[in-house]
Amino acid sequence: MDEGILDVSHEALIDAWPRLREWLDKDREALRRRQWLTHAAADWDRNARDPELLFRGSRLAEWDDGDFAGLNEVEQAFLAAGRLAETERVVAARRRRRQRTGGLGLVAMVVAVLVVIALVQADRGADDRDRAFSRKLATEARRQLTIDPSLALLLATKAYETAPTAEADSVLRQAVLDSRLRWSSATGLQIARGMAASADGTTIAVWGDGREPGTTVQLWRWNGGALAKDGPDLAPRQTVTGVAVSADGRRLAIAGKIVGGAHAVTVWELAGERRRTKVLSVGGSGTLGAAFSPDGRLAGFQGRVLKIWDLDGTRKTADLRALGPFQSVAFSSDGDRMVTGGLGLPARLWDVTGPRLKGLQTAVSGSPEKVALSPDGIWAASAELQTAYLRTARGWPAREEWKPQGQLRGHGDTVGDVVFSKDSGRLATFANDRTVRVWSTGSTLDPFVLRMPTESARGVAFAPDGRSLAGVSGDGTLNVWNLDAGASPVTSTLGAHSGRYGRSISADGRYVAGLAADGDDTVVVWDTVRGGAPILDRRLARGEAQAVALSPDGRKVIAAGRGPTRMWDLPSGGEPMVLPSRGGSELVFSRDGRSLAVAATAGPKVWRLPDQGPPAEVTGWRRAKEASSHVGGLAFSPDGSRLAGGREDNSVWVWDLTPGKEPQILRGSRRKVDELAFSPDGRLLAGAADDGDVWIWDLAERGAVRRVLKGDGTDLVLGRQLAFSPDGNWLATTEPAGGLRLWPVDGGADPLVFSGIGTTVGLLAFDGKKVVAALTGDVGPSGAVLWQPPARVRMWECEVCGPGDQVLGLARRRAIRAFTPEERRLYLER
Numbered sequence: 001m002d003e004g005i006l007d008v009s010h011e012a013l014i015d016a017w018p019r020l021r022e023w024l025d026k027d028r029e030a031l032r033r034r035q036w037l038t039h040a041a042a043d044w045d046r047n048a049r050d051p052e053l054l055f056r057g058s059r060l061a062e063w064d065d066g067d068f069a070g071l072n073e074v075e076q077a078f079l080a081a082g083r084l085a086e087t088e089r090v091v092a093a094r095r096r097r098r099q100r101t102g103g104l105g106l107v108a109m110v111v112a113v114l115v116v117i118a119l120v121q122a123d124r125g126a127d128d129r130d131r132a133f134s135r136k137l138a139t140e141a142r143r144q145l146t147i148d149p150s151l152a153l154l155l156a157t158k159a160y161e162t163a164p165t166a167e168a169d170s171v172l173r174q175a176v177l178d179s180r181l182r183w184s185s186a187t188g189l190q191i192a193r194g195m196a197a198s199a200d201g202t203t204i205a206v207w208g209d210g211r212e213p214g215t216t217v218q219l220w221r222w223n224g225g226a227l228a229k230d231g232p233d234l235a236p237r238q239t240v241t242g243v244a245v246s247a248d249g250r251r252l253a254i255a256g257k258i259v260g261g262a263h264a265v266t267v268w269e270l271a272g273e274r275r276r277t278k279v280l281s282v283g284g285s286g287t288l289g290a291a292f293s294p295d296g297r298l299a300g301f302q303g304r305v306l307k308i309w310d311l312d313g314t315r316k317t318a319d320l321r322a323l324g325p326f327q328s329v330a331f332s333s334d335g336d337r338m339v340t341g342g343l344g345l346p347a348r349l350w351d352v353t354g355p356r357l358k359g360l361q362t363a364v365s366g367s368p369e370k371v372a373l374s375p376d377g378i379w380a381a382s383a384e385l386q387t388a389y390l391r392t393a394r395g396w397p398a399r400e401e402w403k404p405q406g407q408l409r410g411h412g413d414t415v416g417d418v419v420f421s422k423d424s425g426r427l428a429t430f431a432n433d434r435t436v437r438v439w440s441t442g443s444t445l446d447p448f449v450l451r452m453p454t455e456s457a458r459g460v461a462f463a464p465d466g467r468s469l470a471g472v473s474g475d476g477t478l479n480v481w482n483l484d485a486g487a488s489p490v491t492s493t494l495g496a497h498s499g500r501y502g503r504s505i506s507a508d509g510r511y512v513a514g515l516a517a518d519g520d521d522t523v524v525v526w527d528t529v530r531g532g533a534p535i536l537d538r539r540l541a542r543g544e545a546q547a548v549a550l551s552p553d554g555r556k557v558i559a560a561g562r563g564p565t566r567m568w569d570l571p572s573g574g575e576p577m578v579l580p581s582r583g584g585s586e587l588v589f590s591r592d593g594r595s596l597a598v599a600a601t602a603g604p605k606v607w608r609l610p611d612q613g614p615p616a617e618v619t620g621w622r623r624a625k626e627a628s629s630h631v632g633g634l635a636f637s638p639d640g641s642r643l644a645g646g647r648e649d650n651s652v653w654v655w656d657l658t659p660g661k662e663p664q665i666l667r668g669s670r671r672k673v674d675e676l677a678f679s680p681d682g683r684l685l686a687g688a689a690d691d692g693d694v695w696i697w698d699l700a701e702r703g704a705v706r707r708v709l710k711g712d713g714t715d716l717v718l719g720r721q722l723a724f725s726p727d728g729n730w731l732a733t734t735e736p737a738g739g740l741r742l743w744p745v746d747g748g749a750d751p752l753v754f755s756g757i758g759t760t761v762g763l764l765a766f767d768g769k770k771v772v773a774a775l776t777g778d779v780g781p782s783g784a785v786l787w788q789p790p791a792r793v794r795m796w797e798c799e800v801c802g803p804g805d806q807v808l809g810l811a812r813r814r815a816i817r818a819f820t821p822e823e824r825r826l827y828l829e830r
């Protein structure tokens with residue numbers, strides 16, 4: 001301390017001395033006020049002492065009790081002028097108030113009303129602009145669904161966030177359904193050339209041009225739903241034309257010209273320190289390729305020469321020469337057979353168990369660039385131009401032409417490869433059209449169509465469980481798609497029998513019933529949890545089983561035909577109960593399983609099924625002279641009090657089962673209605689006509705047509721299935737060309753399309769939030785056959801059927817990228 005001045009030696013003194021801290025705070029505030037005054041007064045003086053620059057209100061009041069001793073002349077004049085101007089404003093205001101006292105209340109009220117109106121109109125204008133912009137984004141999102149699904153998801157999300165219009169809600173749900181890309185990463189390759197995977201699916205090799213001269217080979221492994229790099233890059237010093245991974249992922253074969261050397265297939269050991277162990281020469285000319293057999297043998301081909309080496313040295317090298325250059329080779333999972341193809345070399349199946357290769361089957365024509373054998377040994381696939389062909393690899397007569405059983409079409413360019421999943425259930429194809437198609441093996445219908453985000457694919461590989469697919473694009477980007485979003489992880493496969501009509505499914509999808517026509521008629525019931533062989537397999541005389549139905553709880557099954565109607569109790573087993581009814585082309589249970597309707601020759605009949613004792617027919621509900629013209633589509637209302645059925649005149653009749661009541665007659669359809677379903681509350685009735693249209697009638701409004709869901713124009717659509725969701729908001733329909741659609745019952749929004757099912761759906765049910773579908777169809781020249789018995793059962797969690805906000809949250813989680821600057825400029829600038 002010196003001459004009244006205190007120097008603070010340490011900041012701790014401020015914290016420990018409250019009075020000092022208070023002095024300092026007051027001093028800073030006074031200094032701040034003085035600086036404002038100095039700057040404001042100087043500015044006022046420079047601008048000819050403009051009155052508009054004077055302090056007013058609270059800023060002027062801060063100097064009412066101020067110390068003017070330290071102020072300069074300009075600052076004092078500035079404050080004096082401010083006080084004079086403030087006094088004049090107060091006096092003028094008082095004068096104006098006195099002058100306006102007569103009409104002030106009315107003016108204030110009018111002004112207030114005008115302000116409110118202006119605010120409401122402004123809000124409405126902003127809402128209208130938001131809705132218009134939302135619809136614009138929704139339109140663009142729908143357009144992008146078939147171009148760039150990841151961009152479509154971003155646009156649909158933004159559209160819903162802007163305003164949850166009907167258009168935004170609809171496209172958001174579809175975008176979430178179609179969004180299957182789950183992971184994407186750059187490999188570091190400048191150009192990717194190809195991809196190969198081990199037979200067990202665990203190891204993936206990607207090769208192409210890296211940053212250094214020469215070809216780079218990378219190894220990747222599955223890590224959940226993504227891929228992880230497996231060790232450093234390989235630089236084989238070869239111009240690589242083909243790569244193969246051994247079945248166990250322990251060896252790598254690289255085909256190509258060695259730098260400064262000859263064309264060869266080099267073998268690399270991947271366990272431990274990666275090293276090249278063998279250099280094998282094929283001896284041909286032209287493009288070199290390689291393929292591993294599951295038993296460890298290695299095939300190398302170049303031009304017209306193909307060799308098969310036993311890398312362990314226990315078997316002699318096999319040698320094969322052809323008339324044209326080989327382009328692809330693939331082995332069966334047991335290593336006993338091999339399929340080949342090439343330029344001018346039609347697909348050919350070989351027995352490779354001995355030192356001399358034995359031809360088994362040969363296609364008459366074709367030049368397949370790629371071939372593959374399914375791991376289960378049933379199918380051989382080949383890629384020729386824009387089509388992939390499926391041929392039976394077992395049981396085909398040796399002397400007959402090896403014809404394709406299926407043609408997989410849809411690519412806009414030459415098919416680059418055909419790749420089976422480990423369980424043989426799926427087949428992937430890709431082309432230079434930026435699409436990958438994933439087919440259900442054995443069906444030519446409704447594949448998944450996956451869009452490459454950047455460039456066209458150069459290779460694809462399934463995950464070991466078959467639920468994900470990896471693909472590398474030409475720019476070196478690795479992508480992973482989920483193929484089972486919302487679906488059950490296991491598909492139940494139903495064995496035995498090759499019947500062709502009659503089918504039913506329990507409410508929860510666990511039990512499926514069908515009729516087999518193996519000479520006689522056979523009633524068959526499967527438990528889809530167990531899969532495999534049926535739990536009920538009863539042969540009847542020809543014609544005695546033309547219709548079959550399962551009770552909703554799956555405990556009873558009934559069959560009817562030209563003979564007596566029989567009912568089996570599945571838990572107890574034993575002989576069936578015979579109902580006092582003969583003939584029946586259609587059967588249906590009520591929801592509680594206590595009533596049964598039979599479409600008989602004389603018209604529909606209804607039976608009550610008590611827990612004990614014989615069934616009792618319900619009578620008196622049909623008019624005495626009612627003509628019998630039933631077509632099909634019987635359905636009980638949820639409470640079992642009404643029965644609906646289609647008629648020959650294209651109408652639908654709804655009978656009240658209480659005696660003496662008149663039926664309600666529903667009209668509108670131009671064609672016969674052969675499938676019916678009530679909504680859960682019993683108010684709506686949906687009917688599928690055989691022209692593809694689905695009609696929804698409102699029974700509470702005298703049968704008024706609520707909505708017509710237009711078909712695809714197919715001339716004749718039979719066997720279409722309908723099912724309402726438990727909340728009644730959605731109606732599920734099966735489609736003739738494969739797949740499912742979910743229609744919003746209220747409103748005119750577009751349906752949600754469940755694609756990629758891969759075949760026709762023969763049966764349909766809703767179990768809570770799950771859509772249960774029994775898939776049918778054997779492969780044929782024109783696709784899966786509609787009337788085949790159930791072959792598989794799958795469930796989909798309807799994750800897009802809930803409230804819009806839930807779907808929005810799911811969309812945000814599914815997005816794997818943000819808008820690019822260019823996309824923001826194109827789509828988000830208003």
